[in-house]
Amino acid sequence: MIANTKEVKDEGFDIKRSAEEVRNLSFKDHICIGCGICESTCPVDAINVAEIGPIVREEVDMPKIDIDEDKCVLCGMCSGLCPVDALDFTIDSEPISNIVSYPHYISSAEIDDDTCIYCQRCEIACPRDSITIARSLPERSDLVTGEIEADEETCIHCGICDEMCPTDAIDVDRTPGEESIEIDKDKCVYCLLCKKICPVDAIKAACRICSYGDYDLNPEDAVTTGSSFIDDETCVKCGWCQEICPVDAAKVKKQYEGTLDIDEDKCTVCGTCIDVCPCDVLSFPESPGPATIVDNIHKDEQYCIHCGACERACPVDAIDVKITNVDYTPTKSKSWIDKFEALKN
Amino acid sequence: MELKVNQDNCLGCGVCVVACPVNVSISPDVSGGHGSRTEEVIMMVENGVIKLFSEDKCTKCGTCQMFCPVDAIFLE
Numbered sequence: 001m002i003a004n005t006k007e008v009k010d011e012g013f014d015i016k017r018s019a020e021e022v023r024n025l026s027f028k029d030h031i032c033i034g035c036g037i038c039e040s041t042c043p044v045d046a047i048n049v050a051e052i053g054p055i056v057r058e059e060v061d062m063p064k065i066d067i068d069e070d071k072c073v074l075c076g077m078c079s080g081l082c083p084v085d086a087l088d089f090t091i092d093s094e095p096i097s098n099i100v101s102y103p104h105y106i107s108s109a110e111i112d113d114d115t116c117i118y119c120q121r122c123e124i125a126c127p128r129d130s131i132t133i134a135r136s137l138p139e140r141s142d143l144v145t146g147e148i149e150a151d152e153e154t155c156i157h158c159g160i161c162d163e164m165c166p167t168d169a170i171d172v173d174r175t176p177g178e179e180s181i182e183i184d185k186d187k188c189v190y191c192l193l194c195k196k197i198c199p200v201d202a203i204k205a206a207c208r209i210c211s212y213g214d215y216d217l218n219p220e221d222a223v224t225t226g227s228s229f230i231d232d233e234t235c236v237k238c239g240w241c242q243e244i245c246p247v248d249a250a251k252v253k254k255q256y257e258g259t260l261d262i263d264e265d266k267c268t269v270c271g272t273c274i275d276v277c278p279c280d281v282l283s284f285p286e287s288p289g290p291a292t293i294v295d296n297i298h299k300d301e302q303y304c305i306h307c308g309a310c311e312r313a314c315p316v317d318a319i320d321v322k323i324t325n326v327d328y329t330p331t332k333s334k335s336w337i338d339k340f341e342a343l344k345n
Numbered sequence: 346m347e348l349k350v351n352q353d354n355c356l357g358c359g360v361c362v363v364a365c366p367v368n369v370s371i372s373p374d375v376s377g378g379h380g381s382r383t384e385e386v387i388m389m390v391e392n393g394v395i396k397l398f399s400e401d402k403c404t405k406c407g408t409c410q411m412f413c414p415v416d417a418i419f420l421e
Contacts (some may be wrong), residue, residue: 020373020374020375021363021375042414043415044414073358073414074354075414077414092389099392100393101357101392102357102358167379327367331357332392332393333357333393333395334354334394335357335415336353336357
């Protein structure tokens with residue numbers, strides 16, 4: 001964390017900033033994806049981003065970026081352009097994203113709870129584990145009703161029904177002298193499997209739904225309710241949730257749009273890019289057989305946020321990531337506009 | 346020597362506003378990033394870029410120039 005009040009020492013100058021305004025720059029290592037955008041954007045060359053490959057492979061244990069406190073003037077530009085908000089810059093405890101004079105790229109990820117069917121596909125797909133879908137299912141006993149009864153007199157306690165029951169609703173105690181059969185009606189779904197399999201016809205059962213059509217099924221009871229949550233801190237706006245959502249409840253606006261190209265002639269298929277990619281865009285293609293060496297890297301470009309972390313990490317310069325579009329909040333600062341436009345090169 | 350600004354270079358970060366010892370003595374709560382609060386100070390961020398208000402108060406110490414990351418404010 002770098003905070004006011006700071007000194008700059010240069011050529012005999014010894015300057016101290018002493019305004020009451022407090023500026024803070026803090027860095028969240030667990031959020032950083034090592035893309036290097038901050039390094040290239042820092043106007044005073046105060047930021048140095050480490051080789052990200054060895055860090056994500058846990059070969060070395062070091063912070064992903066290093067900020068030279070002596071050089072940093074707390075301008076906030078790194079924080080404004082970081083695609084994953086790993087750099088927090090605040091002025092008097094207020095994040096610069098709330099300050100009008102600081103422009104910020106526009107990105108978002110949302111799940112519409114009115115449309116969401118709580119299938120949890122996005123939660124499973126999210127490469128950053130940012131999504132939590134909590135759901136509550138309707139009571140099974142509200143949806144399926146019927147009658148079931150075991151005739152203890154007839155039952156020989158063979159246990160076949162216990163073994164066959166798909167919902168574990170039957171418990172047969174086969175201890176000699178203590179034989180019993182119990183059916184848990186809360187678990188039973190009246191599939192009648194026990195009735196069919198019983199060798200001595202000891203079970204009497206009927207399903208009301210089958211017997212009476214829709215008689216007892218109230219469709220309103222079959223609704224799954226729940227809630228969705230996206231952790232904005234870890235979410236990288238990659239679009240996996242949007243792509244995988246079967247009902248279009250997830251909407252993602254990426255921070256940086258662009259292209260991702262891999263030069264297959266140069267690529268040595270080392271897998272470094274796969275390791276560093278924060279969005280699971282890159283993968284080894286399915287190998288056609290055992291011990292087959294794959295000859296290219298597979299990419300799912302629709303999930304790419306064009307951060308350039310792979311390009312930076314590639315040991316043979318085979319990857320070319322280009323940003324073609326950035327939407328940002330309006331600014332009159334030509335310098336900021338230039339910075340946003342410069343990202344496109 | 347005169348205090349000059351180049352608004353094309355300016356990020357509007359307000360570092361000069363809070364670095365300037367004269368500004369700070371006039372208004373210790375100066376908030377560079379938040380925009381102008383008083384026109385008594387030498388410079389303030391307005392509409393996202395630096396603007397000079399009372400440059401006659403400048404003591405030509407060069408502090409702003411030292412802190413400015415983008416050469417938007419300087420003595421010439």
